[in-house]
Each structure stands twice: as C-alpha cells, then as structure tokens.
Amino acid sequence: MTSNEKRIQLVNEYLMELNLEKKLTQHYKDRNILVTGGAGAIGSNLILALSELVGSGGKVVILDNLSSIREKKSWNVVPLDNIMFVQGDVRSDIDLKRVFKEDISMVFHLAAFFANQNSIDYPETSAEVDIIGLIKLLEYSRLGGIERVVYASSGCAIYGSYPKLPLKEDFISMHLTTPYQINKMTGEMYCNFYAHHYDMQIVNCRFFNSYGPGEVPGQYRNVIPNFIYWAMKGQSLPLTGTGEETRDFAYVLDLVQGLIKSGFYQEAAGENFNLASGREISIKDMALLVNETTGNKADLIFKPRRKWDTKLRLLASIEKAQKLIHYQPMIEFKDGFLKNIEWFKDNWDMIENMADFTPGMSSAVRNEKE
DSSP states (O other): OOOOHHHHHHHHHHHHHHHHHHHHHHHHTEEEEETTTTTTTTHHHHHHHHHHHGGGGGGEEEOOOOOOSTOOOOOOOOOOOOEEEOOOOOTTTHHHHHHHHTTOOEEEOOOOOOHHHHHOOOOHHHHHHIIIIIHHHHHHHHHHOOOOEEEEEHHHHHHHOOOOSSBOOOOOOOOOOHHHHHHHHHHHHHHHHHHHHHOOOOEEEEOOOOESSOOBTTSOHHHHHHHHHHHHHOOOOOOSSSSOOOOEEHHHHHHHHHHHTTTTTTGGTTEEESSSOSSOOEHHHHHHHHHHHOOOOOOOOOEEETTTTTOOOOOOOOHHHHHHHOOOOOHHHHHHHHHHHHHHTHHHHHHHHOOOOOOTOHHHHHHOOO
16 A cells, blocks of 8 residues: 555544434535645645545545655645645645636635744744735635635644643734744634624634644654654754753644534634644653654753743643533544654655755754754
C-alpha cells in the first residue's frame, strides 16, 4: 500500500468510526467546496474527508500558494478525481476569480501566513495574507452567494497572555504578543462584521496545537513535527523554557471533524468555538515520548523562552463545540502520535528534502536548532 493509499484509508476509517448522521453526509453530497490552504497540514486532511463526502458528483477545489513548502510542489495533496488543485494566492483577484468560477457553494478558509515567529520576521506580509486576503475572500464569497464560510482562527493566538483555564470563548484579552495573534483576532472581527452586515453564515473555529500526518518540519512549523524530524536524525530536542509548559495538542482528524460539522450545523452559524482535545500535555513529556518512540538517545537541551511566548499553560474548554456541533475528539494523544510517526517513516525521503531550516533564519528560531 502506498503512502497516499494509507492516508486515504486513515481518513476514511476515521469517518466510518465517526458515524456521521445521514443529514450531514447528504448536506455535502455533490457540492463544490473551496478549501484555501488545502495543501497544508490540516487542509490536506480536510480535503480527503470532503472528497469522500462530496462523492463523484462534487468537487473539492484547493487554492494554495505552497508558501509553507520549500520546493513549491503540491506533494502533500493526494491526487483524486474530484480534487482540483489551483496554485494561487488569496491576495490575488485573478486567482480568486479562477476558483470561484467552479460553482462554489461553501468555503473553508485555512490559508494563513503561519505563524508566530514568521509574522514577527515579516509583519507586513503577514497582515497582507491574513487580513487583506481574508477580506478579499469574504467579498468574493458575499458576491458569489456562498452558503457558508468556515474560518480557521486560533485559540493559541487570540486569548492573550494571562487567561484563566480552561479557555472559554467569552474570554477577551487585547494582550497579544505577535502579528499572527493580532491578525487572527482581526480576522474574527471581520468575519463577525460580514455576518452582521451582510447576513452571511460564517463560523469562527479556534484551533489549538494540531499534530498528525501531513505537516512537514521547518523553521516556522509546529513543535511536534520538528521534534520528530530532529529525533529521527539523532539530534537533541530544544525546549524553550522549563519544559513544564503545557499545550492542548489536538489530532488533525479531530480538527477536521470539527470543521466538517461547522459547515453543517445551523447552530454554528455566527458563532465562535474552540476545537481542541480538552487535555494538557507538558512539552517535556511530549519530547520524552518523541525520543522513546524514535529511539533517539540525544539529551534534551533547554533554551530561554522566546519573548513572545508568554503562555505557560494552554487548555481549552470544548463544551461549546460539544453542545453546538456535537464535537467529540476521538483520538488519544499517544495513538495519534504513533500515526504521525508512521507517516514520517512512510514519507521520510520527501520530508527530509522538504524540511525548511535554511541559513539566515531569525535568531529566535536558530537558537532552538543550535
């Protein structure tokens, strides 16, 4: 079985176990759906699930500029008959006109200038992609009569530095420490404006730390793929801080579940809610699991915490999502982690070639690698 076949099987088995209600599966059947950022970690899993749901009578259209992939090849997108890939940018009217010509009825907006350190290094580009790109997408969605827009926000970003745990959706803080965090907060505000002023059905989904098959390592990527990559190369894993810091790690297909349900349930329209696992795991415990699973003998090393990283703990309340869209994470952390390791092994040559730790990276990221 090829790596792509394994990945399709993984998603389809998850959907079968999820046992979606018939009204939901019928809601997606034969639709044309746009996914921006569909070549990314979450997006590439979402399109496989949507491909199964829309069937042969529908189409999943991907708009992605491949900014997160060094060699600009859409290798993370599994080629299927009802998936159409367009290499383009959400800031481009030409590219947006191209994809909206496909009789789109629903939009999942996952494209972003990811993430915190990247936005610090390139704040203007970050704002152009995350804010101007979003406004353009909302305008085309409004003019095209799109039934629903699901916006990928970030719970890790918008809750500020000193919230009470678990994080609930009604908590508001303006103590944001990176342009990425500011952009995600601004994005939700624009979504709320379009929903209020134009009566558009928009849902704000606040992701927490995702992990799982589909995400390549790199200087601006998430901690788990970077740790797996370094461990498989026998390198020390750098912990910024004490290692006792916690995060709410959510398996990528659980996030896909939340997105799919957000596109269906009427109760979700005009709302914002957390998509997470609802559990805390310390960075040190996660790092030790990485080393144990990969057989890495290198010691952990500790680095100063980055200036923008002010959250010592992250834990999301998922009560609102459970109530509104019947969201229920199904994958235990270790089980999801093992699936992640297996995907790395199946795609190691490509991952090693694509891993983007280039010379001249910002000092904050370089210190983590040294």
